[in-house]
């Protein structure tokens with residue numbers, strides 16, 4: 001218990017430092033979280049289609065650099081972080097990754113987090129906003145089974161809407177469950193392969209929302 005608290009406190013203080021560094025550069029950072037295969041990297045590829053010059057990517061994966069190759073093929077700068085089996089990224093790795101990026105001209109950084117609905121949600125990385133990506137092929141129970149990711153995400157992408165007719169997924173029930181956990185969440189229906197919903201996500205990411213106070217202020 002005490003060990004856990006010190007791990008989180010240390011992580012939070014590094015995350016706060018990362019956030020200060022980003023604010024000094026006027027850069028917004030988004031933490032893309034979700035299940036393996038929900039479509040995080042496909043969504044990112046769509047976002048990069050229009051603006052690969054101003055968006056840099058930090059890719060988190062256990063062992064491979066396949067997703068980094070995918071985003072570099074879109075023309076974006078990307079740094080690979082391999083967790084060597086760990087199920088989430090921590091703020092110290094993000095701080096090290098930032099040092100490897102050329103931030104000139106960069107307005108936005110997207111962290112393509114390790115696919116995982118549990119521990120990724122527990123670690124602040126210095127991001128300004130969290131975007132959870134869930135797909136309709138995963139079943140309706142995810143908000144009820146994995147509440148923290150929905151409680152802490154600002155934006156929830158419900159992806160693979162093109163497959164909805166082939167599933168028993170109920171988007172209305174999903175929305176009720178998400179709002180019960182987080183009334184401020186915005187839910188966006190997307191098909192990352194078709195590009196549906198991507199423009200709305202782009203507008204949200206570049207929009208004029210208020211910068212909130214640092215939410216992890218205990219440390």
Ligand SMILES: Nc1nc2c(ncn2[C@@H]2O[C@H](COP(=O)(O)OP(=O)(O)O)[C@@H](O)[C@H]2O)c(=O)[nH]1
Nearest residue numbers: 036037038039040041042159160161191192193
């Ligand atoms: N039908 C459909 N397939 C998708 C969609 N988005 C992603 N996929 C597919 O789902 C698989 C996993 O996508 P990927 O982006 O690699 O998922 P990640 O593990 O979350 O990064 C790939 O085969 C994608 O082509 C979508 O909106 N509709």
Ligand SMILES: [Mg+2]
Nearest residue numbers: 040041067112
């Ligand atoms: Mg991926």
